[in-house]
Structures are given as structure tokens and as C-alpha cells.
Amino acid sequence: MAVAEKRILLKYADEPGYTPDIECYKKHGGYQMLEKTLKMKPEDISAEIMTSGVRGRGGAGFPMGMKMKFLDRKSGKPIYLVCNADESEPGTFKDRQIMYKDPHQLIEGMMITAYAINAKLAFIYIRGEMQEGARILENAIKEAREGGYLGDKILDSDYSCDMVVHRGAGAYICGEETGLLESLEGKRPNPRIKPPFFPAVLGLYQCPTLVNNVETLCNVKHIVEMGGEEYAKIGRPNNTGTRIWSVSGHVNKPGYFEFECGALTYGELIYDVCGGIPNGRKLKAVIPGGSSAKVLRADERFKGKLKDGTEFDWSIEDIPLDFDGPMAAGSMSGSGAVIVMDDTTDMVEAMANINAFYAHESCGQCTPCREGALWLKKVTTRMVNGGAREEDADLLKSIADQIEGRTICAFGEAAAWPVQSFVAKFKDEFIEKARAQANGAGKNGKMGAFTLA
Amino acid sequence: MELKTELVEEIDALIPKYPEKRSAVLMLLHKVQEDQGYISPEAVQWIAEKLELQPINVQELVTFYPMLRQEPIGKVHVKVCRTLPCALNGAYATCEKLQSELNCKLGGTSPDGNFTIEFVECIASCGTGPVVHVDETMHENIRPENATELADQLKAQVKSS
Numbered sequence: 001m002a003v004a005e006k007r008i009l010l011k012y013a014d015e016p017g018y019t020p021d022i023e024c025y026k027k028h029g030g031y032q033m034l035e036k037t038l039k040m041k042p043e044d045i046s047a048e049i050m051t052s053g054v055r056g057r058g059g060a061g062f063p064m065g066m067k068m069k070f071l072d073r074k075s076g077k078p079i080y081l082v083c084n085a086d087e088s089e090p091g092t093f094k095d096r097q098i099m100y101k102d103p104h105q106l107i108e109g110m111m112i113t114a115y116a117i118n119a120k121l122a123f124i125y126i127r128g129e130m131q132e133g134a135r136i137l138e139n140a141i142k143e144a145r146e147g148g149y150l151g152d153k154i155l156d157s158d159y160s161c162d163m164v165v166h167r168g169a170g171a172y173i174c175g176e177e178t179g180l181l182e183s184l185e186g187k188r189p190n191p192r193i194k195p196p197f198f199p200a201v202l203g204l205y206q207c208p209t210l211v212n213n214v215e216t217l218c219n220v221k222h223i224v225e226m227g228g229e230e231y232a233k234i235g236r237p238n239n240t241g242t243r244i245w246s247v248s249g250h251v252n253k254p255g256y257f258e259f260e261c262g263a264l265t266y267g268e269l270i271y272d273v274c275g276g277i278p279n280g281r282k283l284k285a286v287i288p289g290g291s292s293a294k295v296l297r298a299d300e301r302f303k304g305k306l307k308d309g310t311e312f313d314w315s316i317e318d319i320p321l322d323f324d325g326p327m328a329a330g331s332m333s334g335s336g337a338v339i340v341m342d343d344t345t346d347m348v349e350a351m352a353n354i355n356a357f358y359a360h361e362s363c364g365q366c367t368p369c370r371e372g373a374l375w376l377k378k379v380t381t382r383m384v385n386g387g388a389r390e391e392d393a394d395l396l397k398s399i400a401d402q403i404e405g406r407t408i409c410a411f412g413e414a415a416a417w418p419v420q421s422f423v424a425k426f427k428d429e430f431i432e433k434a435r436a437q438a439n440g441a442g443k444n445g446k447m448g449a450f451t452l453a
Numbered sequence: 454m455e456l457k458t459e460l461v462e463e464i465d466a467l468i469p470k471y472p473e474k475r476s477a478v479l480m481l482l483h484k485v486q487e488d489q490g491y492i493s494p495e496a497v498q499w500i501a502e503k504l505e506l507q508p509i510n511v512q513e514l515v516t517f518y519p520m521l522r523q524e525p526i527g528k529v530h531v532k533v534c535r536t537l538p539c540a541l542n543g544a545y546a547t548c549e550k551l552q553s554e555l556n557c558k559l560g561g562t563s564p565d566g567n568f569t570i571e572f573v574e575c576i577a578s579c580g581t582g583p584v585v586h587v588d589e590t591m592h593e594n595i596r597p598e599n600a601t602e603l604a605d606q607l608k609a610q611v612k613s614s
Contacts, residue, residue: 353536
């Protein structure tokens, strides 16, 4: 029996008749929390967020309360709030659901956060391809302004804050928070070096800036509603709240699901919630947190000790669906994107596909990433196009190892980790590819030909 | 370069939303491209003047961001997601089917000028892949088997426009 979803953020989004307009939102209790918080002290809201333990839902899983604490409030410069709505980690499609179906929830979460940090201007940086999403948000902001929920003297208080929707233009690197800020300043989105450019100190226009993901900011509304302590009871210690998981690839029922953190395992998600693998095939591998996360093999055992001292011995199916589970298994939950691959998947082709992505998306600022990601793509493309060599597995690992840790931002790791894990865990397939091709086979992949661009 | 009055008004309303003018550049590029179909050298010049920037400050964005283009495209812009979750469900075969149905090469425009087909990277709808983004509309679950249906729909759309 499948564990039931616990829908907090997505409570209404898919309800029949629920519409993205403000009237509908207010009928469902919308903006009451903003009203309540405007009567609170800003520092008390920050304290509730800290107590809640809510971790960032964008990829890094950094505690939001800590980010707020790091904000430089003594500089005298304006403080900005930026919502990272550049949802672009391959496999992720959760923020889209909120923005398209329940935009006011995001706006309310943002306004509460903005009040807590005394921001006078907030931005939503939405990915360029979501034209419709941008229109929905623009319209929602207009409605909220007319209703007095944002703009001048919000709900007749002394607090004023406006909100701007800003569209990206198709670049994955804009999901990296300092790249996003560069983009928002009208420049190429080359990520900034940290230190000194931590957004909390030197963010947008060199001012203190809080950058959080859509899902994270929506949580703020619910933290205020139930109180940080109550919120922290949802999920498990260090893994509080619910998370929206995006499941794609080879499952019978792909989709997005909101669960209490750790309420179920990856196995239950794949088999019970998503109906298992199609056509009676078997599970081969899972990428547990977006394409940057290290791949997990179906017959792999994960052993070790958790932080609380308990020993574990897991297969993929036993890994708890939360932040710390995949981390303990040597990977990460990232943006909550679970990509499932069945036993027909050619891992060299899957690798080639991922490498093409990172080669295309590297901003080009750091040489190891720009050149390395390109070479990773060139090698795997050659492999699937009939030119595989037995030594390619080692070559790929060598290139990836030379990227990791040598770049300004985490994109270098995002490009290296998939390669390191694919090659380590499926090395026999990489070698077999070369042998099969030497015998005249294996030259036409099931995903279709890969071309070098 | 002459832009429509309405467009200039929209642009003039957009700029003051930002604390610094330069921030508006990407939004201006979107506005101009949506109106003209692409970003011409004249458009780069116009936007640079409007925001008191050097043309290179605008041009370097046009060459960086995948959504911005320097050449006109067909009447209908077909973007097939090729990233892993879509590829696992047949996106490459879907793309081939669309190419033959619309008589259009990947990365090019059909001889009748009606269609441009491109591969794009993940567009955040992986649960309903393969996804095909046509102009501003997302088409979901476009497997090779039903790609012809979408192609017919697009051909009819061009005819009636």
C-alpha cells in the first residue's frame, strides 16, 4: 500500500475548479498569513524560519534560516529578495506546478520573507521558456497590488515592497545564484567567486540579497501558519517539512508528488507511487536528485553509519526519500528530481546525453569546465557514434577528475559527478561498447544518433 | 530603427521597474525579439542607446543566451527537448519524425519558410516527456507514434494563419 501524499504546498493546486486568480486564493484562506505577519516583529518571523529547520529546495539543501542570518543588515544598503524560479535541473518540474496553478502562494510566501528581511524590492527570476508562467505571475502581482498585498503601505501598515518578474533566456547557469544575480544585473551570467561575493553580503547591485527557490519560499507561509516548532515535527530531524519530488524516465506513472520528508523510500516511490517499471522490465539505475547527482545502480549496496550512529545497509529501494538518505548513499537529493532507467537503457548513451547537456550549458568562464565539459561530450559522442575505445572509460574519469574542485561555481561538480559515477558503476558497459563496435555491432543507439555540434 | 509606438511604450514602462537601467536589457531583448522575430544589429544598437550601454554589452548577451537569435526563423518555431528524461522516452525519434513530416532539417528552416526545428535542453516538464515547445505552447507526451498528429496540427495552424 502506497504511503499517502501529504500535500501542503500543493494542497489546492490540482483541486478541480481551483484557479490562479486572487479571488480563488482568498477563498482558500490566502493572504491571511501576510496579514498576521505584518503585525509581528520581523525578527520573530526569522526565528520561526530558523526553528522550522527548512532547507533549500533548489538543490544545495542549505538551511533557509541560516541564509537569512548571514544577511548583512548593518551595511545601510538596500536588501533584496530574489526568488530563483529558473527551474532547469534536468528532471525537475515542481516549481512550475506552483507558479502556474497557485501563483499567489508564492507571492504571499515572498512578501512574508521580504517583510522579515526588510526588503523593499523583490524579484522573481523565471526561466525564459515559461512565457505563460511569467504572464500568470505578472497578472497575480497586479491583482495583489490592487488588493493592497504588495506595493505601497501593504495592508495599511508602514511596510512597502514591490515585486518584479524577470525572465531568463534559456541558460541553465542562471540557476546558480550568483550567475542569476549577474543575469539580473543585465550581464552575462558568469557566476561570482565566493568569497567575497556571498549574496547575503555582496549580492544584487553589491547589496545584501536573499536568494531562495520557489518551493522554499512557499514553505515560509506554512511555517508562519503552523509555527516553526510544529513545522519541524513534519518529516525527520534535519529533513523537516514536505518535499515535492519530480519523477521521470522509465516508470508507469511519472509525475510530481508531495511527501513528508523520509515518509517513504525510493523503492516505494518508484514501485508503489509511480506504478513500477513499464513493460515488465527491471530497474537498472536511478539518478536520485537531478542529472547532476551521482547515479545509483539497482544492484548496489550502500553501507555506512548515519549521523545518529545507526548503521545502514541499503539497496536503492531502501534509501529514505529525504535530504540525508541519498547523501548517505554517496549521492544527493538535489532538486528532488528522480530519473529512473530500466534495463534496456544503454548507459553510454545516457552518459552522452548528460554530457551534451553540460557542454552546452557551461558558461565558459573557467577553463577546466569549459574545455572539460566539451571533451566529455566529444568522447561520449564518439563512443555512441561508433568510435568507442576500451580506454575511454579511464579517459572520461580523468577529464572529470580534472574539473571537480577547480571551478568558481558548482557547475564543475555538476558536470563531473555524473561522469565519475557512471564510469565507476557501469565501467563494463563502457568497455563492452568498444568491443561490440570492434565486432561491427552497437553503432546505432536506441535514443538515436548523437551529433557533434 | 523604428519600433511600434506600443512596443516603445511597453519598454519605457519596463525600465523604471529596475533600480539600475542595465537590468532591463534581457527583458528588452525579449520584447524586441517577440516583435521582430530576431535581434538585428540595429536592434542591438537601439537597445544599447536606450539603456545607455555600449552595443557590445547587449551583443554579448545575444550571443550567450540560447533563446536569443541573430537570424530570422520560420513562422512556427518547434523546439524538441532532447535532455535525458525526454530522450529516455523517445525524444530523438520524435524529432526525426517531426523533421520528415514538416520537411525541415534539425537546426534549420523548411524551404517554404513555415517551420524551424531545434533541439533544446530540459524545459522542466520531464514527467510528460517527450515535450515539444511550439512557439509558446507546451505539447506533452509527443512520442514518435503520435508526432504525426502534432505535425498535422501545426500544418493546419500555418494554413489557417
